[in-house]
Amino acid sequence: MDNTKQKIDHLRRVLDRLNYDYYVRNAPAAEDREYDRMMAELAALEAAHPEFADPNSPTHRVGSDLTREFQQVAHRYPMLSLANTYSEEEVRDFIARVDRETAVPTAYCCELKFDGTAISLTYENGRFVRAVTRGDGTQGDDVSANVRTIRSIPMSLQGDGWPAYMEVRGEIYMPHGSFERLNAERADIGEEPFANPRNAAAGTLKQQNSAVVAKRGLDAVLYAVQADAPVAASHYETLQKLREWGFKTSSAVQLCRSAEEIMAYIRHWDKARHELPYETDGAVIKVDSIRLQRDLGATAKAPRWAVAYKFKAEQAVTRLVSVDFQVGRTGAITPVANLEPVRLAGTTVRRASLHNAEQIELLDIRVGDAVRVEKGGEIIPKIVGVDLAQRPAESVPFRYITHCPECGTPLVREEDEAKHYCPNATGCPPQIVGRIVHYISRKAMNIEGLGDETVQLLYNNGLLGDIANLYDLEVEHLVPLERLGRKSAENIVGNIAGSVEVPYARVLFAIGIRYVGETTARKLAAAIPSIDALMAASREELLEVEEVGGKIADSILAYFADRRNVEMIDRLRRAGVQLQAVERARLSEALAGKKIVISGTFDLHSRPELKELIELHGGTNQSSVSKATDYLLAGSGIGPKKLETATKLGVRIISEEEFMEMIGGEMLKIQQTTLF
Numbered sequence: 001m002d003n004t005k006q007k008i009d010h011l012r013r014v015l016d017r018l019n020y021d022y023y024v025r026n027a028p029a030a031e032d033r034e035y036d037r038m039m040a041e042l043a044a045l046e047a048a049h050p051e052f053a054d055p056n057s058p059t060h061r062v063g064s065d066l067t068r069e070f071q072q073v074a075h076r077y078p079m080l081s082l083a084n085t086y087s088e089e090e091v092r093d094f095i096a097r098v099d100r101e102t103a104v105p106t107a108y109c110c111e112l113k114f115d116g117t118a119i120s121l122t123y124e125n126g127r128f129v130r131a132v133t134r135g136d137g138t139q140g141d142d143v144s145a146n147v148r149t150i151r152s153i154p155m156s157l158q159g160d161g162w163p164a165y166m167e168v169r170g171e172i173y174m175p176h177g178s179f180e181r182l183n184a185e186r187a188d189i190g191e192e193p194f195a196n197p198r199n200a201a202a203g204t205l206k207q208q209n210s211a212v213v214a215k216r217g218l219d220a221v222l223y224a225v226q227a228d229a230p231v232a233a234s235h236y237e238t239l240q241k242l243r244e245w246g247f248k249t250s251s252a253v254q255l256c257r258s259a260e261e262i263m264a265y266i267r268h269w270d271k272a273r274h275e276l277p278y279e280t281d282g283a284v285i286k287v288d289s290i291r292l293q294r295d296l297g298a299t300a301k302a303p304r305w306a307v308a309y310k311f312k313a314e315q316a317v318t319r320l321v322s323v324d325f326q327v328g329r330t331g332a333i334t335p336v337a338n339l340e341p342v343r344l345a346g347t348t349v350r351r352a353s354l355h356n357a358e359q360i361e362l363l364d365i366r367v368g369d370a371v372r373v374e375k376g377g378e379i380i381p382k383i384v385g386v387d388l389a390q391r392p393a394e395s396v397p398f399r400y401i402t403h404c405p406e407c408g409t410p411l412v413r414e415e416d417e418a419k420h421y422c423p424n425a426t427g428c429p430p431q432i433v434g435r436i437v438h439y440i441s442r443k444a445m446n447i448e449g450l451g452d453e454t455v456q457l458l459y460n461n462g463l464l465g466d467i468a469n470l471y472d473l474e475v476e477h478l479v480p481l482e483r484l485g486r487k488s489a490e491n492i493v494g495n496i497a498g499s500v501e502v503p504y505a506r507v508l509f510a511i512g513i514r515y516v517g518e519t520t521a522r523k524l525a526a527a528i529p530s531i532d533a534l535m536a537a538s539r540e541e542l543l544e545v546e547e548v549g550g551k552i553a554d555s556i557l558a559y560f561a562d563r564r565n566v567e568m569i570d571r572l573r574r575a576g577v578q579l580q581a582v583e584r585a586r587l588s589e590a591l592a593g594k595k596i597v598i599s600g601t602f603d604l605h606s607r608p609e610l611k612e613l614i615e616l617h618g619g620t621n622q623s624s625v626s627k628a629t630d631y632l633l634a635g636s637g638i639g640p641k642k643l644e645t646a647t648k649l650g651v652r653i654i655s656e657e658e659f660m661e662m663i664g665g666e667m668l669k670i671q672q673t674t675l676f
């Protein structure tokens, strides 16, 4: 037994270290395969020995189940904000005030102001205990499960000398790369993209499902320690300590000794920040000496020893030539401004986003106007204002379109949405083409050889009217088309035919029901294993499925209420596309004839996974406890009603560990068999 514990500890230590090398130092120290092998070994040991469970284990960094509600936790030390300055003059005023009050030569530590969301990480005896958002500054939300998935944040500290209790403060942010990937995925399922990386980071941190958080590529940078006694004499040394303990800190920190040096730092980063892989919205200037910080103190809101300088979002003025209206796959209309080309933040800008009708009206933007374009936290520049002095005399107010520019259908606007939509889903060309392009995409049916342009070409030639038409294509149809030789035509037809092997969960994602992304499709397919059952499901049944809320349920119902979709699915069925989950061979008969109810959330598995396990071992999953129930599989936060009924009826209550024992601790097998 001791041996096992030692093995587990060893693997955890090694994996923690490898995470540090990879995520903090950017210097991978092992092959991916080796890392994966150790992770699998640790997961297996932990599954077989629940007595050695530890929430800080590296195996928990992929996230797990739902957090229903975030606990409110008080900060032991308040989380203050920063006073903002916007000009060189204001920064000089700050320095003059500090110099006056301290009456000694003062060093300033300059850093970047990361544009994310503030976090406080509590460590006790060098171990991560919890992560809490800023909230109102005195108390915030406990988001530990989500923060554990950010692998640059250490779960146990390196070195020594840390206080027995400390709160490490910093910023959680979303690097540009993760942000772009996330927004592309959202566009894929017809979700509104996040406006900027800050909103994306804050939104992600409040996700209820930490497994979703794990995939979104958040990162963290730490810049302060709060403890009963300071950990160093200066802020600069504090940052060094943080680095020694394994935290990621900013590499742009600089000690400055005069207003000149500070201004040079600001001017440098105002330009150089555009090259950084993350967003910064300013610089922070902090008195370096901790003793002087204490002397200077704080107001109720912000320390008096620090100030933020906000970079100006870069702007340029240019002329608005025309406005295009793009129609997306889901019918969403996006107005796009065509501009006279202008240089802005290192690139030439020709197009800018106008967001929606309301914004155009609010700013009274007109074609021909001299408009101010800004590139702030957003990737795509946006129009933020109009120079009325330059408005041509003949200009007329902008009239937003009322009909779809592609198919002429009157546009609709749902109550709580800013965007207009073209409701003609099955008849509007860019929506049809967009859906087919989505269907064949890598993450969906992965039909190679067919690109966006070929799909457009086939559509233009009347060969593709919807997804199901793909299966009617013949080599002879394709060969005469420009750019397509016989070889590629044969390839395409072959790949389409091969796509009938794609499992049902992916098909469900591929058909493009609005809001049904990859994960939702997987959960739906696990809970409701055929498209016929899905079509027959009531709103209540849909809501029972993990991750399915009102918006998704309504969208599924609306999809199947459209006769054309049902008819199209029938043609997919005739083509042999997988419209039901394939029954998997039983792993054992350990639960043969047993009826099991699942309630609460679990450490090792999600509920769909447990449900699948029950079935793979011959049992049946029930939704409510009755006399016929054999076991109530109880997790944390179990429904009190279920517990009470089970106790009253004498139903045996089992934990996840007991359940795993009953089926022979098949942790690893499950991971392989639940891949959809």
Ligand code: IVH
Pocket: 080, 081, 082, 111, 112, 113, 114, 115, 116, 117, 118, 119, 134, 170, 171, 223, 224, 284, 303, 306, 308
């Ligand atoms: S120091 C008591 N340093 O900006 C001092 N804050 O506008 C508190 N922020 O809530 C903060 N980068 O979320 C500090 N290098 C940095 C920062 C930084 C970003 C955020 C932080 C704070 C907000 C205040």
